[in-house]
Amino acid sequence: xxxxxxxxxxxxxxxxxxxxxxxxxxxxxxxxxxxxxxxxxxxxxxxxxxxxxxxxxxxxxxxxxxxxxxxxxxxxxxxxxxxxxxxxxxxxxxxxxxxxxxxxxxxxxxxxxxxxxxxxxxxxxxxxxxxxxxxxxxxxxxxxxxxxxxxxxxxxxxxxxxxxxxxxxxxxxxxxxxxxxxxxxxxxxxxxxxxxxxxxxxxxxxxxxxxxxxxxxxxxxxxxxxxxxxxxxxxxxxxxxxxxxxxxxxxxxxxxxxxxxxxxxxxxxxxxxxxxxxxxxxxxxxxxxxxxxxxxxxxxxxxxxxxxxxxxxxxxxxxxxxxxxxxxxxxxxxxxxxxxxxxxxxxxxxxxxxxx
Amino acid sequence: xxxxxxxxxxxxxxxxxxxxxxxxxxxxxxxxxxxxxxxxxxxxxxxxxxxxxxxxxxxxxxxxxxxxxxxxxxxxxxxxxxxxxxxxxxxxxxxxxxxxxxxxxxxxxxxxxxxxxxxxxxxxxxxxxxxxxxxxxxxxxxxxxxxxxxxxxxxxxxxxxxxxxxxxxxxxxxxxxxxxxxxxxxxxxxxxxxxxxxxxxxxxxxxxxxxxxxxxxxxxxxxxxxxxxxxxxxxxxxxxxxxxxxxxxxxxxxxxxxxxxxxxxxxxxxxxxxxxxxxxxxxxxxxxxxxxxxxxxxxxxxxxxxxxxxxxxxxxxxxxxxxxxxxxxxxxxxxxxxxxxxxxxxxxxxxxxxxxxxxxxxxxxxxxxx
Numbered sequence: 001x002x003x004x005x006x007x008x009x010x011x012x013x014x015x016x017x018x019x020x021x022x023x024x025x026x027x028x029x030x031x032x033x034x035x036x037x038x039x040x041x042x043x044x045x046x047x048x049x050x051x052x053x054x055x056x057x058x059x060x061x062x063x064x065x066x067x068x069x070x071x072x073x074x075x076x077x078x079x080x081x082x083x084x085x086x087x088x089x090x091x092x093x094x095x096x097x098x099x100x101x102x103x104x105x106x107x108x109x110x111x112x113x114x115x116x117x118x119x120x121x122x123x124x125x126x127x128x129x130x131x132x133x134x135x136x137x138x139x140x141x142x143x144x145x146x147x148x149x150x151x152x153x154x155x156x157x158x159x160x161x162x163x164x165x166x167x168x169x170x171x172x173x174x175x176x177x178x179x180x181x182x183x184x185x186x187x188x189x190x191x192x193x194x195x196x197x198x199x200x201x202x203x204x205x206x207x208x209x210x211x212x213x214x215x216x217x218x219x220x221x222x223x224x225x226x227x228x229x230x231x232x233x234x235x236x237x238x239x240x241x242x243x244x245x246x247x248x249x250x251x252x253x254x255x256x257x258x259x260x261x262x263x264x265x266x267x268x269x270x271x272x273x274x275x276x277x278x279x280x281x282x283x284x285x286x287x288x289x290x291x292x293x294x295x296x297x298x299x300x301x302x303x304x305x306x307x308x309x310x311x312x313x314x315x316x317x318x319x320x321x322x323x324x325x326x327x328x329x330x331x332x333x334x335x336x337x338x339x340x341x342x343x344x345x346x347x348x349x350x351x352x353x354x355x356x
Numbered sequence: 357x358x359x360x361x362x363x364x365x366x367x368x369x370x371x372x373x374x375x376x377x378x379x380x381x382x383x384x385x386x387x388x389x390x391x392x393x394x395x396x397x398x399x400x401x402x403x404x405x406x407x408x409x410x411x412x413x414x415x416x417x418x419x420x421x422x423x424x425x426x427x428x429x430x431x432x433x434x435x436x437x438x439x440x441x442x443x444x445x446x447x448x449x450x451x452x453x454x455x456x457x458x459x460x461x462x463x464x465x466x467x468x469x470x471x472x473x474x475x476x477x478x479x480x481x482x483x484x485x486x487x488x489x490x491x492x493x494x495x496x497x498x499x500x501x502x503x504x505x506x507x508x509x510x511x512x513x514x515x516x517x518x519x520x521x522x523x524x525x526x527x528x529x530x531x532x533x534x535x536x537x538x539x540x541x542x543x544x545x546x547x548x549x550x551x552x553x554x555x556x557x558x559x560x561x562x563x564x565x566x567x568x569x570x571x572x573x574x575x576x577x578x579x580x581x582x583x584x585x586x587x588x589x590x591x592x593x594x595x596x597x598x599x600x601x602x603x604x605x606x607x608x609x610x611x612x613x614x615x616x617x618x619x620x621x622x623x624x625x626x627x628x629x630x631x632x633x634x635x636x637x638x639x640x641x642x643x644x645x646x647x648x649x650x651x652x653x654x655x656x657x658x659x660x661x662x663x664x665x666x667x668x669x670x671x672x673x674x675x676x677x678x679x680x681x682x683x684x685x686x687x688x689x690x691x692x693x694x695x696x697x698x699x700x701x702x703x704x705x706x707x708x709x710x711x712x713x714x715x716x717x718x719x720x721x722x723x724x725x726x
Contacts, residue, residue: 027463035694280472281447328717338369338578340401342714 033242033288034347038251058178060104062170071106073097074165082129082160084203086195086214089162090132092290095219096241097166098140102221103237103293105176105228106168108140113164114148118157129160140219142166168221174228180235181256185324186302188295190223190309191317192216193245194273197287202276213272218291223314230308232301239293243347244286246332248294250346254330262322262334262344286347296324363577364400372582373405379589380409385541386588387534387677389527390548391418391705392576398710400578404718410585413541413677414710416530416633417548419495420447420703421675424629425665427523428453430658431492434521435461435468437656441484443477444492445499446470451699454664474506474520481510481518490652493520497551500524500641501615504622507643507650519652522642525628527551528559529639535567539678544588546574546581549603554619556611560599568597575603622647631699632672671698674707681708688712 029036046053054061060073075096082089094111101108113133117126137144195216202213220239227234236256240248245267253260269284277284291314297305302320309315322334332344388394394414397403403412416422432453435442442458449458449470462468467487471477474491481489493503503520510518527548534540547560552573560571570591574584584602591598601607619641628640643651653659669691670684681687681700691697693709700706 025460025463027459029459331717333717336399336401337364338366338400338402338405340404341717342399342401343716345713345716 031242032347033247037242038346059100060106062104062177069170071101071104071168071170072166073100073104074163075100076161076163078158078161079200080158081200081203082125084215085199085212087217087290088129088132089160090129091136091217093162093164094133094136094140094142095217095290097164098142098219098221099239099290099293101166101168102219102224103176103239104168104170105174105224105234105237106170106221107225108142108166108168108219108221110143110145111137111164111166112146112148113144113162115150116157116161116163117149117151118159119151119154121159126160129162133162136219140221171228174234176234176237178236178238178252178255181252181258181296181324182235183258183324183326184299185235185258185296186299186320187249187260187262187322187324188297188302188306188309188318189240189245189268189321190220190293190295190315191291191319192268192270192273193240193289193292194269194277194284194287196241196290197244198273198276200288201280213276216289216291218314220291220293220314223293223309223312226308226312226315227295227305230301230304232305232308233298234295234301234305235298236296237293240289242288244284244288245294246283246285246344247347249332249344252294252296253332254346256324257329259325259328259330260322260332261325261327262332264334265337266319266321268317268319268321285344299323363575363579365579369405369578369582372579372586376410376582376586376589377407379586379593380407381593383409383411384543384589384592385411385413386544386546386585387413387415387542388546388574388581388584389415389417389531390546390551390576391415391421391703391707392550393546393548393574393581394418394707395705395710396576396578396581398714402578402581406585410589412585414674414680414707415534415545415677416630416675417496417527417551418675418700418703418705418707419499419525420451421671421699421706422525422630422633423448423451423494423523423699424631425454426629427494427521428457430653430656431521432456432458432461433658434490434652434656435466436464437488439487441467441469441477441480441487441489442492443469443471443474443480443489445472445494447703447705448492448494450696450702452696452702474503475509478506478510478515478518481515482513485517487517488655489518490656491518491520492523494523496525496527496548497554497619498548500623501554501612501618504618507622507647508618510650511647519650519655520643521652522623523628524623524641525630526625526639526641527555528563529636530630530633531563531571532567533633533636533639534676535563535569537676537678539676542569542677544570544592545572546584546588547571547599549573549575549580549606552601552603552607552611554612554615556616557599557601557607557609558611564597564599570597571599573599573601573603573607575606630675632669632675634672666697669697671700671706671708674698674700681711684708688716 060071063070077093098108198213199215238248309318477491564571572584572587623641624644626642629635668686673679696702701708
C-alpha cells in the first residue's frame with residue numbers, strides 16, 4: 001500500500017542528494033529548469049505519484065501501442081511579456097511541445113491546447129496569441145485537435161497561461177534518449193545560443209543593447225528529420241530551454257554517467273548576446289533557447305550530421321562544441337579560451353544579474 | 357563588444373604569461389581586491405596558467421559578500437512589511453540572512469523586485485504613491501554614485517515614499533585593514549579598476565608608501581589581469597612599491613569629478629561592519645544629514661535587530677585572503693550555492709562560489725564531488 005502523503009511534507013527527511021529544506025514553499029527557482037526544478041520532481045512529485053508514476057519521467061514519454069511507438073509530451077507556458085521580439089507565448093506554446101516530441105525523434109502529429117485566462121484580459125490580446133498559435137501549428141505541420149478554456153478571478157492569474165500536449169510517431173530504428181550518451185560521442189549544438197532568454201529579458205526589463213535581439217523560437221522536427229535522414233546513430237537530442245545549454249548538458253551527463261568536455265571557443269555565441277550577458281553578469285550557457293537543439297552523435301557519424309544540419313535553414317550555424325568523455329562522470333567541463341579548464345555546473349535556480 | 361574581445365586574445369595572453377614567468381624569480385602573493393577580478397581569474401583559468409611562483413589571494417571586494425548579516429536581516433524585515441516594495445539588484449536576493457533570504461520573503465507574499473538601476477526604484481515610487489519603495493543600496497565606490505544620484509533626485513522631486521537601505525563600503529580602508537592584520541601574507545595589490553574609474557588613483561600612494569606594497573590598478577578582462585600581474589611582479593622583483601595604472605582606458609588619476617561631487621553631497625564617511633571581518637573604522641558611507649530623511653533604517657525602525665552567523669563558516673578568513681575557499685571544512689559539504697552558510701558562497705562574485713562553480717575538478721575528491 002502506498003505511504004500516506006496527505007499530511008505535511010517532512011522536509012527534514014529529504015536528504016538525497018540535496019535537501020529542499022532550505023525552501024519549504026515554492027520559490028521562482030523551482031521553475032528555473034535547474035537543480036531545484038529537478039528536485040521538486042524527484043522528491044515531491046515522483047514519491048507522491050507513487051506506483052502511478054513511470055520511472056524516468058522525461059520531457060517526452062515513449063509509449064508502445066501495438067507495433068507503434070508514440071511520443072507523448074506536455075508543457076505549460078507562462079512567459080512575461082507575452083509578446084516579445086521574434087514571437088509570442090503563442091508560438092512558444094506550439095513550438096515548445098513540438099520540440100519536446102522532436103527530441104525523442106518523433107514526427108509530431110497533433111496537439112491539444114488548454115487556456116487559463118484571467119478575468120479582464122482583452123479579447124484582442126487573446127486573439128493575437130491564438131492567431132500566432134494557428135500560424136505556428138500550420139508551419140509545424142501539426143493539427144490542434146482538442147482543448148479547454150478556464151477563467152480565473154481577476155488578480156489570480158497573469159492574463160494568459162497556455163498548456164499544450166502533443167503526440168507524435170517514432171519511426172522504427174530510432175532510439176534517442178539521454179541514457180545513450182557514451183564516451184566518444186561528439187556534442188553538437190544547432191546554432192547560436194542565448195537568443196530567446198536575452199530577447200525576453202531585454203523586453204521585460206526595458207533594457208536596450210543597441211541592437212534588437214529576437215527570440216529563436218522555431219519547430220525543430222524538420223531539422224531532426226534531416227539529421228535522421230543521414231542514417232546516423234543519434235544517441236541523444238535535447239532542446240536547451242530553461243537553464244540553457246549548461247542545464248541540458250549536465251542533465252545528460254548525470255543521466256548517462258559520462259563526462260562532457262566542451263571547448264569554450266567553439267560555442268556559437270553572437271556578439272550581441274555576449275555583450276548583453278556581459279553587461280548583466282549572465283553566462284550565455286545558462287540562458288534559455290527556444291529554437292536550438294543539442295545532439296550527442298556517434299563520432300563516425302558526426303561530420304555527416306553536421307553537414308546535414310548546415311544544409312537545413314535552422315542548422316546553418318551548427319557547430320561541434322565538445323565530446324563525451326569517460327573522465328569526470330556526471331560533470332561538464334569547459335576548456336577556456338586561454339587554455340585553462342572550468343566546471344560548467346547545473347544552475348541552482350534562475351540566473352541572477354549581478355550588482356556590478 | 358568593441359574594445360572587449362581584444363582583451364581576451366589567447367596569443368597575447370600567452371605572451372604576457374611568458375613575460376610573467378621570465379620576471380618571477382621567487383614566490384609572490386598578490387591580492388586581487390575585487391570579486392569581479394576573482395571570477396575572471398577563476399572562470400578563465402588564469403590561476404592555472406600562472407607560474408607556480410605566483411599565488412593569487414582573493415580579496416574582500418565582493419559587495420554582496422561583505423554586506424553584514426545584520427543589514428541583510430534589516431532588508432528582510434523591511435521587505436516583509438505590508439505596503440513596501442523592496443527593490444534590489446538580483447544577486448542580493450539569494451544571500452542568506454539569519455533565517456531566510458529575499459527570495460523566501462517574495463514567496464511569502466513580500467513585494468520584492470529586481471531592478472537594474474536605483475532610478476528604476478525611484479520611478480516605482482512615483483508610480484505607487486501609496487506604497488513605500490525601498491532600494492537596497494549596497495556595494496563599493498562603483499555602485500554608490502548611482503545610489504547617491506537617486507537620493508538626490510528623490511529630494512529634488514519631493515518624493516516622500518522612497519528610501520535607501522545603505523550599506524556602502526570603501527576599498528582603501530579595507531586594504532589598510534588587511535595590511536594591518538598580523539597574519540597578512542599579501543605582498544601586492546591589483547586595485548579594482550571600476551572603483552578607480554569613480555574615485556581615481558590618488559587614495560593609493562599613501563597606502564603603497566605606508567605598507568611598502570605595490571598597487572596596480574587593473575581591469576577585468578583576461579589581458580587586463582595578466583598585465584596587472586606582470587607589472588606587479590616587475591615592481592616586486594625590483595623592490596619598488598608604487599601605484600601604477602594598468603587600466604588607463606577607463607581610469608583617470610582624478611577619477612570622475614561629477615560622481616565624486618555627488619557622493620560628497622549625499623553621503624558621509626562612517627564606521628562600517630564587513631561581513632566576516634568586523635567593523636573597519638571609516639570604511640563606509642551613510643546618508644549625510646541633508647538626506648537623512650531618505651534613510652530606510654530610520655523610516656522603518658530596524659536598528660535593533662539581533663543576528664547570528666554560522667559558527668562553522670570561515671568566509672571572514674576567505675575574505676581576508678587567509679585561507680582558500682576549499683580549506684574551510686564546510687566547503688562543498690554543509691555549504692554550497694544552494695545552501696550557503698556565508699555570502700562568499702552565494703554571491704556571483706564570491707570566492708567560494710567561484711571555486712565551487714568552476715574549480716571543483718582541481719580540488720581534493722571529497723570536496724569536488726560533495
